[in-house]
Amino acid sequence: MAELKSLGGEAYLALPPGYGPSAFAYGGVRGGAEGPRGAYPAGGGADFHSGALGKSAESSGEQSGDEEDGFEAGVKGGAGFEREGKLKGGALGKKPKEQRSLRLSINARERRRMHDLNDALDGLRSVIPYAHSPSVRKLSKIATLLLAKNYILMQAQALEEMRRLVAYLNQGQALSAPLPATLNPFAQSAVYPFGGAALPGCPEKCTAFTGAASLCKHCNDKP
């Protein structure tokens, strides 16, 4: 817990340089979470069209068709093109049909697994306090994980502060006496970075980022 104390509220939400600003730079107004990027129009191969969203029916239902598309039509994303030649002329190309169908089955399984993983990440995003606005692009995978980790650390610290406060009160101290700053979680606004007001001088969209200016593209863009 010692290291937790060293982290301010903002620090919890801060991401490493490589993941902070860049990760949120996609929060542009253009596509938004469900914009061109969010829809994964032609990202990967096959006819994958909606990323992790609505996967269940999709990944399980389109399996067979998926496989054929991905294999025959040449997968746009992924190693499709390169490996298609390899497949047709190489390993799988020479192997019997059973081998190929096995490969397709494995591919479909792996695809499904990744969709499930993305679903889980979406679930994680949904509980992380960041802007869930349609005008903001969704968090990248790495940003989601890092933010979640920081959020957990923050919650742990808040809980610890509350416990100390309760212990302090239970000791029969005079309530009129001011609480030491270290025992007063409410005196440490940084501990509750999500309950603040709109950031001063920030466009309206940024109000969703209250307490997390580092996550706000507009704030970062400000001169």
Added chain:
DNA sequence: TAGGCCATCTGGTCCT
């Protein structure tokens, strides 16, 4: 145009 992010394919490894 470069860099970031992503989906997919693939082969290998481990487990049941």
Added chain:
DNA sequence: AGGACCAGATGGCCTA
């Protein structure tokens, strides 16, 4: 044997 997990490779899309 079959499935789950993993990491490397590849190419597409998007933003700065």
